[in-house]
Amino acid sequence: MTIKQALLEAKNLLKHVSDIPQKEASILLSYAIGLTQAELITKENYEFDEKTFFELVARRAEFEPVEYITKKANFYSLEFYVSPNCLIPRPETEILVEKVLNQTVNKKEVTIADICSGSGAIVVTLAKYLPNATFFASDISAEALEIAKHNAAKHNVSEKIKFYTDDLAQNLPPCDIIISNPPYIADSYKLPNPVKYEPSLALLGGVDGSDLLKRLIIQFHKHSAKTLFCEFGYDQREIVQNFCQNLSFKSLDFYQDYAGLTRGFIIKK
Numbered sequence: 001m002t003i004k005q006a007l008l009e010a011k012n013l014l015k016h017v018s019d020i021p022q023k024e025a026s027i028l029l030s031y032a033i034g035l036t037q038a039e040l041i042t043k044e045n046y047e048f049d050e051k052t053f054f055e056l057v058a059r060r061a062e063f064e065p066v067e068y069i070t071k072k073a074n075f076y077s078l079e080f081y082v083s084p085n086c087l088i089p090r091p092e093t094e095i096l097v098e099k100v101l102n103q104t105v106n107k108k109e110v111t112i113a114d115i116c117s118g119s120g121a122i123v124v125t126l127a128k129y130l131p132n133a134t135f136f137a138s139d140i141s142a143e144a145l146e147i148a149k150h151n152a153a154k155h156n157v158s159e160k161i162k163f164y165t166d167d168l169a170q171n172l173p174p175c176d177i178i179i180s181n182p183p184y185i186a187d188s189y190k191l192p193n194p195v196k197y198e199p200s201l202a203l204l205g206g207v208d209g210s211d212l213l214k215r216l217i218i219q220f221h222k223h224s225a226k227t228l229f230c231e232f233g234y235d236q237r238e239i240v241q242n243f244c245q246n247l248s249f250k251s252l253d254f255y256q257d258y259a260g261l262t263r264g265f266i267i268k269k
């Protein structure tokens with residue numbers, strides 16, 4: 001079969017799972033035969049053995065995320081190794097990273113903790129962009145932490161980050177800033193098909209999804225860190241606002257994603 005024929009057939013097989021079936025077919029073929037996506041275009045009449053490629057397409061057609069099939073995800077223009085032991089980093093989390101970068105880029109020395117670090121997308125990206133900062137990264141999942149360590153090594157920032165397992169910020173040493181994208185989806189929420197492939201430990205946060213958010217806010221309240229940057233669900237603003245009411249923080253601000261939905265908060269004390 002030629003590259004052109006295979007891409008056309010795969011595109012049709014992926015229409016029911018993807019808004020971008022052509023692009024996903026191209027990503028999977030590139031991964032299967034080791035050519036870049038640009039090379040696929042210039043070599044579209046080349047013949048190849050299509051068996052492996054269509055096995056990958058079949059997995060995607062069953063809703064498995066492309067990122068788990070190819071073992072890589074893009075975040076903030078960097079490539080991260082991912083497996084089903086960690087969440088696939090999401091574009092909205094880039095906004096959280098952007099918020100921290102905006103407030104710290106001119107600071108001489110700062111220590112930042114990424115709580116619930118998962119693949120390490122947040123902490124590794126910050127370590128790449130903040131040469132004067134040092135970092136802690138923790139997760140309750142030892143498997144996820146291994147992935148984060150792998151990604152730190154891949155991007156040459158291992159020596160800047162101390163990794164350890166923890167239940168949220170329970171054992172967090174002194175630091176200046178806490179950043180977190182904790183699990184915040186309500187337990188009863190009906191997850192879309194591809195998301196079912198991701199670890200529920202990374203997604204679910206109790207009856208209304210706010211259990212870990214609340215515990216983290218309390219831990220931050222008792223900790224020496226002065227600022228907490230945190231992502232949450234678009235409908236959790238009121239929960240956080242009410243919860244913080246009696247904690248007498250200096251400020252509580254919310255930020256929006258590109259669709260205008262409130263997707264996170266910044267607390268200062």
Ligand SMILES: C[S@@+](CC[C@H](N)C(=O)[O-])C[C@H]1O[C@@H](n2cnc3c(N)ncnc32)[C@H](O)[C@@H]1O
Nearest residue numbers: 087089116117118139140141167168181183202
């Ligand atoms: C939503 S994922 C975020 C991963 C990564 N920071 C990102 O933004 O892509 C949440 C992470 O929290 C971890 N987690 C769940 N419960 C935890 C807890 N009690 N303490 C620490 N980490 C926890 C999960 O293992 C998962 O890696």
